[in-house]
Amino acid sequence: MQEAAMPVPQGDYVPASRHGGLIYTAGMTPRQNGRMMFDGPVRTGQIDVQREAVRLACTNALLAIEDKLRGDEEIAAMLTMTVYVAAEDGFSEHSKIADFASAFLRERLGDRGICSRCAIGVANLPGNAPVEIQLVAAV
Incomplete structure (x- = not known):
């Protein structure tokens, strides 16, 4: 994988929003430079192959959070995470x-x-992503 770059929105939204000391990310899929790097669905018995997809989606979410930090601020705590999994029946x-x-x-x-x-199973995700991750962080 290449070095991570800021996630590119795939629609009419922003990668993250800040309100006071809270930063909310959009749902992040395993895209790099706008291109989907992994596809779904997640299959029984093939969980380990999703590790890198999850890491890339998390990287995108962290980059979106870090983009909203000011000056020398840092993430004080990750408050919640929602993991959507597009999985086979x-x-x-x-x-x-x-x-x-x-x-x-x-x-x-x-x-x-x-x-x-929260981990949620869904029938499918945008771009045929196997996973989508949304984070809320406190600054």
Whole structure:
């Protein structure tokens, strides 16, 4: 994978919004320079192949958050994460996909990266993405 660049919106929205000390991201998929790098659906027995897709989606969300930081501010805490998983029928290991995201945030932010989360299975996602991640951070 290339070096990460700011996520490019795929519609009429912004990558992140800030209100006071809170930053909310849009749903981030595993895109790089606007191009989808992984596709769905997530299949039973093939969870590990999604690790890099999840890491890229999380990277995009963190870049969007960091773009809203002012001066020497930093992320004080990740508050919540929603992980959408486009999975084949019968898939039931959504939380294992979300664990990749939790591990990535802990790796990048230490204990500040551990947050409440929700893992949701969906029929499909924009651009045929396997995952979409939305974060809320406190500054």
